[in-house]
Structure formats: structure tokens, C-alpha cells
Amino acid sequence: MARVATATGGRPATTGVIPGRWALSVGNPGTPTAPGFEWVRLSDLARLESGHTPSRNKPEYWDGEIPWVGIRDATANHGRTIHSTKQAISELGLANSSARLLPAGTVCLSRTASVGYVVTMGVPMATSQDFVNWICGPELSPRLLHYILMCEQESVRRFAHGTTHQTVYYPEAKAFHVCIPGRPEQDAIAALLGALDEKIVVNERIATAADELRMIQMEAAAREDPALVPLSSLASFVNGRNFTKDASGSGRMVIRIAEVGSGPGASTVYNDVETSEQHLARPGDVLFSWSGTLKVARWCRPEALINQHIFKVVPNGGVPAWMMFDLIAGELPAFRAIAADKATTMGHIQRKHLDKSVAVPKRELWGSLDRSLGVLWNRALVADREALALADLRDTLLPKLISGELRVKDAERLVSGAV
Numbered sequence: 001m002a003r004v005a006t007a008t009g010g011r012p013a014t015t016g017v018i019p020g021r022w023a024l025s026v027g028n029p030g031t032p033t034a035p036g037f038e039w040v041r042l043s044d045l046a047r048l049e050s051g052h053t054p055s056r057n058k059p060e061y062w063d064g065e066i067p068w069v070g071i072r073d074a075t076a077n078h079g080r081t082i083h084s085t086k087q088a089i090s091e092l093g094l095a096n097s098s099a100r101l102l103p104a105g106t107v108c109l110s111r112t113a114s115v116g117y118v119v120t121m122g123v124p125m126a127t128s129q130d131f132v133n134w135i136c137g138p139e140l141s142p143r144l145l146h147y148i149l150m151c152e153q154e155s156v157r158r159f160a161h162g163t164t165h166q167t168v169y170y171p172e173a174k175a176f177h178v179c180i181p182g183r184p185e186q187d188a189i190a191a192l193l194g195a196l197d198e199k200i201v202v203n204e205r206i207a208t209a210a211d212e213l214r215m216i217q218m219e220a221a222a223r224e225d226p227a228l229v230p231l232s233s234l235a236s237f238v239n240g241r242n243f244t245k246d247a248s249g250s251g252r253m254v255i256r257i258a259e260v261g262s263g264p265g266a267s268t269v270y271n272d273v274e275t276s277e278q279h280l281a282r283p284g285d286v287l288f289s290w291s292g293t294l295k296v297a298r299w300c301r302p303e304a305l306i307n308q309h310i311f312k313v314v315p316n317g318g319v320p321a322w323m324m325f326d327l328i329a330g331e332l333p334a335f336r337a338i339a340a341d342k343a344t345t346m347g348h349i350q351r352k353h354l355d356k357s358v359a360v361p362k363r364e365l366w367g368s369l370d371r372s373l374g375v376l377w378n379r380a381l382v383a384d385r386e387a388l389a390l391a392d393l394r395d396t397l398l399p400k401l402i403s404g405e406l407r408v409k410d411a412e413r414l415v416s417g418a419v
Contacts, residue, residue, distance in 0.1 A: 017029050017030075018158070018159060019155075020152045020155030020156075020158075020159075021151075021152060021154070021155050021399070022148075022151060022152060022179075022399050022402055022403040023148045023151070023152065023178055023179040023180070023402040023403055024148055024149070024152040024155055024156070024176060024177070024178055024179075025039070025176070025177045025179075026159050026172050026175045026176060026177070027175055027177060028041070028177045029177070032179055032404075033179045033403045033404050033405075034403060034404020034405065035404070036181045036182065036185070036404065037179050037180060037181050037404045038179065038180065039177045039178070039179050040177060040178060040179075040180060041175075041176070041177050042134065042140075042145075042176040042177060042178050043174050043176070045136065045137055045139050045140040045178075046107075046134035046135055046136040046137060046140055046142075046145065047134065047135045047137070048132060048133070048134060048170075048173060048174060049100055049102055049106070049132075049133040049134075049135060050098070050100075050129060050131075050132065050133070050170075051069070051099060051100070051126060051127030051128045051129050051130070051131050051133065052097045052098035052099040052100075052126075052128070052129050053097070053099070053128045053129060054089050054093035054094070054096065054097040054099060055093075055096075055097070058092075058093070058096075060090060060092050060093070061089055061090055061092055061093030061096065061097070062087065062088070062089055062090065062093060063088060063090070064088050064089050064090025064091060064092070064093060065088060065090070065091075066088055066089045066090065066091070066093075066094055066101060066124075066125070066126055067083075067084060067085040067088050067123065067124075067125040067126070068085055068087050068088055068089045068099070068125065068126050068127065068128070069082070069085055069108055069119065069121070069125055069126070069127040069128065069131065070085065070086060070087060070127075070128050070130070071110055071112075071113050071114055071117075071128070071130050072086055073085045073086055073119065074108065074110045074114065074117035074118070074119050074131070075110075075114050075117050077119050078117045078118060078119070078150070078153075079118060079119075079146075079150045079197075080119060080120075080197075081119070081120045081121070081122045081146075082119050082120070082121065082122055082125075083122035083123055085125065089126060094126060098129075099126040099127075100126060101124050101125070101126055102121060102124065102125060102126065102127070102133055102135065103121070103124055103135060104121050104122055104123050104124055105120065105121065105135070105136065105142045106120065106121045106125070106133050106134065106135050106142075107120050107133065107134045107136070107142050107145050107146050107149065108120070108121065108127055108131045108132075108133050109131060109132050109133075109134075109149050109156065109168075109173075110130055110131055111130060111131060111132050111160075111167060111168040111169075111173065112129075112130045112165060112166070112167045112168075113130060113165060113166075115156060115157050115160045115166050115167070115168060116149075116153040116154070116156040116157045116160075117153070118146060118149045118150045118153070120142060120143070120146045132168065132170070132173040138183070139183060140178075140180065140183075140186070141183065141186040141187055141190050143190035143193075143194060144180065144186040144187075144189055144190045144402070145178065146190075147189070147190065147193055147398060147401075147402060148178055148180075148402050150398070151398045151399050151402055154266075156168060159172050160172075179402075179403070179404075181404065185408065188408040189401045189402065189408055192397075192401070192408055192411055192412060192415055193394055193397065193398060193401065195415060196390050196391075196393060196394040196397075196415060197394065199390050200387045200390045200391055200394070203383040203384070203386050203387035203390070204383070204384075204387055206379065206380070206383040207379075207380040207381075207383040207384050207387070208380075210376040210377070210379045210380040210383070211376070211377075211380050213376055214322060214326070214373045214376040214377060214380075215326050215329070217369075217372070217373055218322075218323065218326045218361075218369070218373060219326075219330070221361040221365060221369060222359045222360055222361050223359070224361070225362065226359035226360060226361065226362075227359070227360055227361070227362050227363065228357040228358070228359055228360075229357060229358065229360055230354075230355045230356065230357055230358075231327060231328070231331065231354050231355070231356055231357075231358050232351075232354040232355050233316075234315065234316055234319045234323070234324060234327070234360070235313050235314055235315045235316055235319060235324050236313075236314040236316070237288070237311040237312075237313060237314075237351070237354055238278045238279070238306075238311060238312045238313075238314060239308060239309075239310070239311055240255070240279055240305075240306035240307045240308045240309065240310045240311075240312070241275065241279055241305075241306070241307070241308060242307065242308050243269070243271050243273065243275075243279075243305040243306075243307050244256065244269045244271075244307060247269045247270060247271040248270070248271050248272045248273070249269075249270055249271075250270055250271075250272050251270050251271050251272025251273070252270065252271065252272070252302075252303060252304050252305050253268055253269075253270055253301070253302075253304040253305065254268070254269040254270065254271055254304070254305045254307050255281055255287065255299075255304045255305065255306050255307055255310060256268075256269070256307045256309075256310075257289045257291070257292050257293050257307075257309060257310065259304075260287055260289050260295060260297045260310060261295055261297050263301060263388075264301075271305055273305070275305060278312060278314070279305060279306050279312070280303055280304070280305065280306065281299045281303065281304050281305075281306050281312060282299065282303050283299060283300050283301070283302075283381060283385060284298065284299070284300075284321060284381055285298075285299045285312060285313075285321070286298060286299075286312075286313040286315075286321050286324050286325050286328070287299055287306065287310055287311065287312060287313070288310065288311040288313055288328055289309060289310045289311075290309060290310070290311055290335075290348055290349050291309040291339075291346055291347070291348035291349075292309065292346045292347070292348070294332060294335050294336050294339055294347075294348075294349070295332070296313075296325055296328040296329050296332065298321075298325060298377075298380070298381060298384070300381055300384035300385050300388060301388065309348070313325075313328065318363075318366060319366075320366070320369075320370045320373070320374055320377070321377065322370075322373055322374060322376075322377035323360070323366070323369075323370075325377075327358050327360065330358070331356065331358065334356070335349050335353065338353055393414070393415070397411050397414065397415070
């Protein structure tokens with residue numbers, strides 16, 4: 001492993017080679033990963049561009065028509081092609097800063113704060129200085145570069161420096177090498193993985209549309225001569241246990257607040273402890289995090305352990321799960337306001353707040369509503385689970401394809417049945 005020297009101004013300068021796991025390296029390792037692949041300096045195949053933030057003290061520089069990629073866009077959309085951003089700058093902001101308008105297809109890698117997140121521009125955009133951006137030439141598929149960086153996220157983080165704030169400096173970015181085949185196979189790999197991603201997006205849209213349609217119809221039904229009942233009278237709210245303590249590191253995932261909506265990550269805890277049914281989450285269960293980040297979610301992953309600060313919402317007899325989800329979702333703004341008023345480091349609600357009266361359709365309508373709206377709930381669950389299965393398949397194939405361990409023709413047979 002090469003040592004990293006420090007350049008003028010405290011910025012590290014690369015000396016030697018620091019290999020990644022599969023197809024990315026700082027410096028040229030020399031030996032290709034597979035026949036037909038070769039290591040090439042990335043900056044020889046793609047133009048490296050930086051970003052910039054227009055002055056925040058100039059309101060006229062902001063809220064314009066030019067999408068501007070910030071760290072939040074990257075962390076929320078890792079591995080995706082994006083067509084919109086949380087913030088936009090004006091033509092004036094672009095002209096009076098070092099920001100650049102980059103073309104669609106530009107691959108963006110976050111280099112500071114949250115290091116290693118990858119997005120590709122679906123339309124022309126600018127970025128903050130927190131990114132290194134590559135505009136690929138004809139010898140490199142931008143989609144394949146996107147997948148290489150996405151797969152090598154942990155390697156990119158190893159290339160970063162700093163104690164308080166990790167940063168990938170430009171000397172490292174300029175020294176990046178990628179191990180790639182010829183352009184035809186690059187395109188074939190990207191197309192195969194892209195087919196899985198497109199199917200994932202379709203399923204996500206199905207789930208979102210089904211949920212939105214159900215919630216609209218539920219709200220309309222509740223407005224017509226509603227009954228007012230305490231939320232707590234409709235379900236049991238079972239608090240999780242501290243399964244992170246003495247966790248074994250194997251077995252079932254422990255669902256903390258972070259995993260409620262986003263699923264497992266690098267810090268996810270696993271435990272093989274046995275527990276009662278009331279502390280297990282299975283696909284279709286409703287989970288409600290009542291502390292810190294308040295949110296409600298439909299669990300769609302394999303059986304897992306529910307940690308403290310999360311309620312498993314167990315509907316009472318005759319109460320559909322989707323109804324509890326919709327009612328809690330409708331009350332989230334009020335619950336979050338209560339939590340924000342708590343003078344603690346982590347805001348939360350108390351059980352007494354679950355006694356709040358909520359408007360529900362009359363009970364005699366529940367059966368007919370469940371026959372129509374329950375179908376939408378189940379369709380969304382199926383779409384969610386299919387998207388997860390496709391993502392697992394993509395993530396399994398990704399390192400094998402970009403390293404040459406698995407060739408496209410062999411992978412096509414695995415993908416054909418899935419898409």
C-alpha cells in the first residue's frame with residue numbers, strides 16, 4: 001500500500017498506487033482484472049470539472065431555472081440519474097461565480113462531507129464545489145462510469161483524507177484509474193444493469209401511485225360524515241426493544257430509526273437473539289418511529305427486529321393496516337410539531353399524544369373500503385418487494401460485471417427472467 005504525501009496547502013498528493021476493490025484505483029495497478037480489460041487514467045477518457053456555490057448573500061443568484069446539485073441531492077439519489085434538484089440558481093448566479101453549466105450525462109461524485117455518492121445529470125445542471133464531475137469522451141460510457149463509482153463507493157471513501165471532514169482532493173481525483181473493456185462491452189454492461197434500474201424505477205412509481213391514490217380515497221371517505229375516535233383505540237402501539245446492545249453481528253437486521261425508511265446501510269446492526277412476535281417486523285407491517293426522525297413506513301424487507309423508539313402498529317380486529325398507515329401519516333405534521341417543542345436533544349412524542357381523536361370513515365364502510373383500498377396497499381407492497389429483489393440482483397451482478405468476473409452473455413440469462 002502506497003503512502004500518501006502532503007502537497008502545498010495541506011492537500012494530499014498521491015504517490016504510488018492505492019487500489020480499490022474492483023475497477024477503480026488511485027494510480028495504475030498495472031494488471032487488468034480480466035482478459036479484454038485494461039487500466040486507463042480516468043482523466044484521459046473524461047474531462048474533470050469542479051463546481052461552485054454562488055454567494056448566498058445575493059438572493060438574485062438563487063431560485064432560478066438552472067438545477068444545482070448539492071450534497072442532499074446526492075445522498076437522497078445515490079446511484080440514480082436525476083432530472084431535478086432541491087435548489088436552483090439563476091443565470092446571474094452562474095455568470096457571477098465559478099459554477100459551470102455541465103451537460104446531461106455528466107457523472108457527479110461527492111468528494112466532501114458525505115463522500116462517495118454518485119448521481120448522473122439527466123439534464124444540464126451545475127454543482128457545488130462538493131463534487132468532482134466527469135464529462136465522458138467517446139471511449140468511455142458515462143453509464144458504466146456511473147456504475148463503477150457506485151460500486152466502488154467504499155473505495156472512494158478510503159481515498160479521502162481529513163479528521164473532522166473527509167475530503168477527496170483533486171490530486172486523487174486526477175489520479176483515478178478505471179479498469180474497463182472496449183466500448184461495445186461497456187455499453188452492453190451498462191444496458192444490462194440499466195434494464196434492472198429502469199424496472200426498479202417502474203416499481204417505485206407503481207408503489208407511489210398506489211399509495212397516493214389510496215390516501216386520496218381514504219381522505220375523501222373520511223370527510224363524508226366522519227366518526228371521531230382516538231388513534232390509540234384503533235391499534236396497539238408496541239415499542240421495540242434495545243436489540244443493538246450486545247448484538248451478535250449476525251442473524252436478523254435490527255431496525256433502528258435509520259432503517260425504517262432507508263433499509264440497511266454500513267452501520268446497520270444484526271442480532272441472532274430470539275424474541276416475541278410483537279417485536280418482529282414482517283413484510284406489510286406498519287412501523288412508526290416516534291423519536292428523533294418521526295416517520296411511518298410499510299415494512300417490505302425480510303423479517304427483522306424492531307429496536308426501541310419504534311412502534312410496531314398492530315391494528316385491532318377489523319381495522320386494516322393501510323388505514324392505520326394513512327391515519328398516522330395524516331397526523332405526522334402535528335406529531336413532528338410536538339416533538340420539535342421538546343427541550344431535549346432528540347424530540348419525541350409520548351403515548352398520551354396517541355389519544356388524539358382522528359377522523360375515520362364510519363365503521364360500516366370499512367369492509368367495502370378494504371376491498372378496494374386494500375388492493376392498492378397490497379399492490380404497493382408487491383412493487384416495493386420486487387424493487388428490492390431487483391436491486392439485490394443488480395448489486396450482486398455489478399461488481400462481477402465491472403471486474404470481468406462475469407461476462408454479459410452469462411449475466412443476461414439471470415436478468416431476462418427478472419425484467
